Amino acid sequence: MMDLTMLEMIDNRLANFFPQPEFYDVSPFSIENLRDCIIMFILKDAYYLTEPKQSLRENRGTDADDVRMRDSRSIAYAQHYRDLQYNHVKNDLGIEIPELLSEDVETMRGKLRGHNITPMQYFELNTLAYHPLLKAIVNKRICDVKKVSNVTFLEYMQDYDKLVKLLLKKLDGSDEDVIFGTIALFTLEWKYNVELFYSCAVNAEKVGVQDVPIHRLAGLCAELSIPLAPYFTQMLHTESRFVLHRLKLVPAIYNASESDWDEVKDKICHYQTARYYIEREIVRKWDMAGFFARYTTREQWAQFFREHYDLRQIFATKEWNNKRIRYMRSIYSAMIKDQPTP
Incomplete structure (x- = not known):
């Protein structure tokens, strides 16, 4: 079991936020699920802290010209969007995230040192290089049937599913x-x-909906601005990242009445607000990611993921038809931000 004292701090803070948990422990997900989400974020940060950085050459295991050039293109492409994200967060939210900025590889010292990244960062670069669906989503080509035909769409999705299956095998x-x-x-x-979005396409087809309920869907995947209690004079800018549990809410997006959806929306706001204060008052103040990196073991992390954050349940075998493909294009068109391409 991971350090009880640190986890008890989170539990106690959650108990202060939710003195009547019975009102929250019903669908779609409970306070315990929220706690698991918070721990997931901490462990993810702890993992990034402890991963060794090494050169691109060491990560790829070869110095072949074609692979080296591919890595250079991938880094330049990914950095373009990281720069856009840095400027957006700085200009719109007033927050600077220096780790989004590129490494210095222009000066002589920087050239000698080169790019140093972790295996996970190298994996993320390779997903862009090898899996065309992801690039088509980022640059929104996926939205246009003239740029990505239905046949190509299916090829992209099949390729993506193969990637997911390889990663799912790692969970065993x-x-x-x-x-x-x-x-x-x-x-x-x-x-x-x-x-x-695939789950949305399936549910939209069931109820015969063609429009994308942008405001409801935004609560599950978009940047949110939430007024902070108790005075509501400060805005919380956050992203909804309840990745493991949010699919349970998809039927409500399409079936819930306005009053029922208001309850769901309030719950999401309460959860996001609680997570914000816990991250500010406990996770960052006490450097919980650093604590977990130093004083807990990889075995404990893996045990937590197996018992509390098994992502197998969110990945479905997909059955495509023209309606679902068209709806997926509509969702990406509505929900993905327009950005200049490299």
């Missing part, structure tokens, strides 16, 4: 495999929303 492997597979799957679904 060693502790390191479980940790890597869980964080990689989490990141893929958080960034690209394939499973969430």
Whole structure:
């Protein structure tokens, strides 16, 4: 079991936020699920802290010209969007995230040192290089049937599903495999929303809906601005990242009455607000990611993922038809931000 004192701090703070948990422990997910989400974020950060950085050459295991050039293109492409994200967060939210900025590889010292990244970062670069669906989502080509035909759409999705299956196999492997597979799957679904949007397409088809309920869906995957209690004079800017549990809410997006959806929306706001204060008052103040990195074991992390954050349940075998493909295009068109391409 991971350090009880640190986890008890989170539990006690949650108890202060939710003195009547019976009102929250009903669908779609409970306070305990919220706690697991918070711990997931901490362990993910702890993993990034402890992963060794190494050169691109060491990560790829070869110095072949074609692979080296591919890595250079992938880094330049990914950094373009990281720069856009840095400027957006700085200009719109007033927050600077220096780790989004590129490494210095222009000066002589920087050139000698080169790019140093972790295996997980290298994996994320390779997903863009090798899996065309992801790039088509980021640049919104996926939205246009003239740019990505239905046949090509299906090819992209089949390729993506193969990637997911390889990562899902890791969840049955060693502790390191479980940790890597869980964080990689989490990141893929958080960034690209394939499973969430597919579930939306299926539910929209069931009820005969063609429009995208943008405001409801935004609560599950978009940047949110929430007034903070108790005075409501400050806005919380956050992203909804309840990746493991949010698919349970998809039927309500399409079936719930306005009053029922207001209850769901309030619950999401309460959960996001609680997470914000816990991250500010406990996770960051006490450097819980650093604490977990130093004083807990990889075996404990893997055990937590196996018992509390098994992502197998969100990945579905997909059955495509023209309606579902068309609806997926509509969702990506509505929910993905327009950005200049490299």
